[in-house]
Amino acid sequence: MSEPHRHPQVPHVTLDAVARTAGVSPATASRALNGTTRVRDELLRRVRAAADELGYIPNAHAQALASASNNTVGVICHDVADPYFAAIASGIMASAAERGVLVMLASTFRAPEREIAYLSMLRAQRARAVLLIGSGFQDPAWERALDAELTPYLRGGGRVAVVSRHRSLRVDTVLPENRAGAAALARALLALGHRQFGVLSGPGRLTTVADRLAGFRQGLAEAGVRLADGRVVEGAFTRDGGYEAASELLRRGPRPTCVFAVTDVMAVGALAAFRDHGLRVPEDISLAGFDDIPLVRELTPPLTTVALPLTGMGRAALDLALREPRGPRSRVERIVGEVRVRASTAAVG
Amino acid sequence: MSEPHRHPQVPHVTLDAVARTAGVSPATASRALNGTTRVRDELLRRVRAAADELGYIPNAHAQALASASNNTVGVICHDVADPYFAAIASGIMASAAERGVLVMLASTFRAPEREIAYLSMLRAQRARAVLLIGSGFQDPAWERALDAELTPYLRGGGRVAVVSRHRSLRVDTVLPENRAGAAALARALLALGHRQFGVLSGPGRLTTVADRLAGFRQGLAEAGVRLADGRVVEGAFTRDGGYEAASELLRRGPRPTCVFAVTDVMAVGALAAFRDHGLRVPEDISLAGFDDIPLVRELTPPLTTVALPLTGMGRAALDLALREPRGPRSRVERIVGEVRVRASTAAVG
DNA sequence: GCGCTTTCTGAAAGCGATTTCCCGGCCTGA
DNA sequence: TCAGGCCGGGAAATCGCTTTCAGAAAGCGC
Structure with a gap:
């Protein structure tokens, strides 16, 4: 046997x-x-x-223990399957590969407690840096809890950088010029002759959403166009969220000539919704987004949007976090988006 | 002062x-x-x-050192920005979140030496498991180098699982039934009346490509339809690779009535290429892909494809790798794809 | 040839946990 | 009442490496 x-x-x-x-x-x-x-x-x-x-x-653990150094960084995002995060993550990975650092990637799936839990785990790992990608959570309690995690980490010599997120703490930041970008987009849409707008906005009081909305409003206001509150529909930051919001917007009537979705991912859903309601884009209704994730170029029609250098932003975040010598002040890298007018928006009348 | x-x-x-x-x-x-x-x-x-x-x-390092345990797993893929990998990675993340494990994610950007280097780093980290996602590299020398890295890792108690990849070593495997899926797709396309096919195939002798191609051929052969070698064009596993390959296929003429791209990502490029050549899909040419990445549902027309449960495959891989008790034999989980006929394929007149 | 750097090497002390090993109580049964 | 178990907790060894610290050897100027 x-x-x-x-x-x-x-x-x-x-x-x-x-x-x-x-x-x-x-x-x-x-x-x-x-x-x-x-x-x-x-x-x-x-x-x-x-x-x-x-x-x-x-044995990396023994090395880390003995030398108090470490070759890993942490990244916390909402979901790698979302093309927006995937693009940013890809940029981070590229920079990490060049530096020979290992990336620990965590998806919160939009659960704030998971964000905190992961941060704690990354602290335990003594990650050299932690990157927080994407907007934070509305709830001030969670944000406080986050800061409570972040502060000792920073004191312990950890580096933190955030992308597309405002922090109360002084951490390095890669920040799209959401207001300016949205305003520029508004101007471009106005130039096409649009006056009746609708907006598909994201959840709650995320600063990203607030900024893009405010910028858009401001751009319209410069031309004396007002956006009624009823024309702004909130939805989740997902494809389906965009679909729902767009449907709701149509339900509310009267139909705008042009719709701005605060993210491309939502715009994708909106496009489907319009189609399902028998509307042609851009003939019956124009649609614009924000971010320029790669897939929007493949849509029919390709989406007008504000292009952000997503992978570059990822790179920048890691570079910022790991720069030597560590400056005394935190840095803010402002990213200006570029309006790309594509076929999803047409001139009116 | x-x-x-x-x-x-x-x-x-x-x-x-x-x-x-x-x-x-x-x-x-x-x-x-x-x-x-x-x-x-x-x-x-x-x-x-x-x-x-x-x-x-x-201190996780001290813990790991003292207890010889560890709470991290490694994932090596080609590029997280590719929706195929992003979807799989998302599944892995979901399972990891439930288990409380931290995921170290590495992108090789399709450089074989990076795959080896990362594997070595993950070994140094004493990762509990390593998941290799996506097809390996053609070069037998690299594959040997990989095995040389993998073998001692396995002997040391490490777990390895691969997704969509054949290994010579006995490791857990999540393997789509590429042949069967492609054959089923072929039958569906034949049922639409197509007889003149073209194929956009992936690089070299990747087994994934070979299997899908063989399956497709077999499906056609059952109906007595032959696919000439000249009707198969190789391209990179990217959107642009698909674009190039599709253009080349058209250049070669005579134009097929239906084209099968071995991955959806390539199909996206092909769709753009056809459009740029003034062809309407599906009226002038039908197009089908493989994988069912989320974005293909958003295309116009939505892409006919073979649906793979990508996030489920990611989950399965991690579950396989971390299952307890560790069985003596390695397991192979076969994933059957499901043909989804959408509007990118039409019946021939 | 003598002291004094300079170089290279080894011994040993950590790094921060876990995990034996062991001992002192306390409980139990006879 | 006493031997034998059991249970909880402390001392100390250990994990595998890096890094002082100090010593040996070699080089150098005078």
Whole structure:
């Protein structure tokens, strides 16, 4: 009878083992492998040879513990499946790859308690930096809880950067010029002759939403056009949220000639809703979004939007967080969006 | 004159500090916080109180070192910005969130050496499991290097699962039934009356590509339809790759009545290419893809495709890798795709 | 040839937890 | 009442590495 199948669980190769087969002390082995100090050439060769003969892989935990350094950063976003976050995350990954840092990515799925939980885990991991992507949560209690997590982390030497989010704490920030962008978009839409607008807005009092809405209003106001409150419909920051909001807007009537969705993702839903209501875009109704996520170029018609350099913003956030020397002041990188007029908006009449 | 701004760099709160303020030994503090052993209720309360008074956050590295356990898993994919990977990653994240594990996510940007490098880093981190998402690299040398990295990891007790990828090693696998799916798609297209096909295929000899191609051919063959080699154009696994391949296919003429792109992402590019060449889909040419990434439902026309439960596959991969007890045999979870006929394919006149 | 740097190397002390190991009470049964 | 268990808690070893600290060897000027 044969033994039950075994999992031999070979122990890991340690630095001591490497040192022993190389015939040097662990101290020397460490120095040789890390290049911390000059080591006699022969010993260096011997250590290296031993290391890859044994297939030595340093234990990152031991390294982190001993040296109080660490090669990981954390990223917290709402959902990687959302193209907006995916694009930003991709930029972060690119920068991380160049720096040789490992990224711990967490999706909150829009649950504030998860954001806090993850932050705590990242603190436990002693992540060099934490990036918070996307708007925060409306509830001031959660924001306070977040700050309570963030403050000691910062004091402990952690770096924090946020993207598209306002913080009360002084942390590095990558911030789209939402107001200006939306205002510019409004002007572009006005230039097409539109006067009757509708807006699909995001949830609650997210600053991103508030800014884009305010900017849009301001752009209209410059031309003396007013946006009635009834013309603004709130929805979730998702494709389906956009669909619902657009449907609601149509239900409310009278139908605007042009609709602005505060994010492209919502605009995607809106486009579907309009179609399902038998409306042609842009002939019957124009539609514009914000962000310029890659997929909107593939829509029919391609979406007019305010383009944000999403992957660049991701890069910038990590670069900001990990910059050396660490400046005394936190930095704010302002990103100006660029209006891209595409076929989803047409001139009226 | 004021001091230059300082970064006081407060030291971390350690378990010893907690133990001291609670008036117990570190051993007891550890036991109290982890619930490893019964601890007298009063001590337990004192320790807990001390811990959150001081804002104690355990050092995950010390924990990992001491207990040889670890709460992180690694995921290696090609690019999170690709909706295919984003969807899978989202499923992984969801499962990870429930389990309280932290995910280290790495994008190779399709560079094989980066895949190896990341795997090595994840080994150093002693990740409990590593998930490899998406097809491997053609080069057998790289695959060998990968196995050389994987083998000791497995021996060391690491878990590995792969998604949409064939491994020579015995690792858990989530594998779409590419052949069957493509064959089913072929039958559906034949049922629409198509006989002249073109295929936009992926790079080199990726098994995913080979299987889908073979399945498609087989499905056609059952009806006595042959697909000439000249009707198969290779392109990169990207939107632009699809665009190029589609353009090349048209250039080669005579134009097929129906085109199958081996991935939806490529199909998106193909759709744009057809449009740019003045062709209407599906009136002039039908188009089908594979994967059913969310965005294809938003296209005009919505894309006929073979639907894969992408986020479910991500979940399954993590669940497979972390299942307890660890079975002696590796498991293969076969995913059957479901043909979804949408408006991008029409019956031929 | 002698003292004094400079270089290189090894011994040993941490880093911050977990986990034996062990001991002192207290409970139980005879 | 006493031996034997059980239970809770402290001391100390341990995880695998980095980094002082100090010593040995080598180089140098006088």
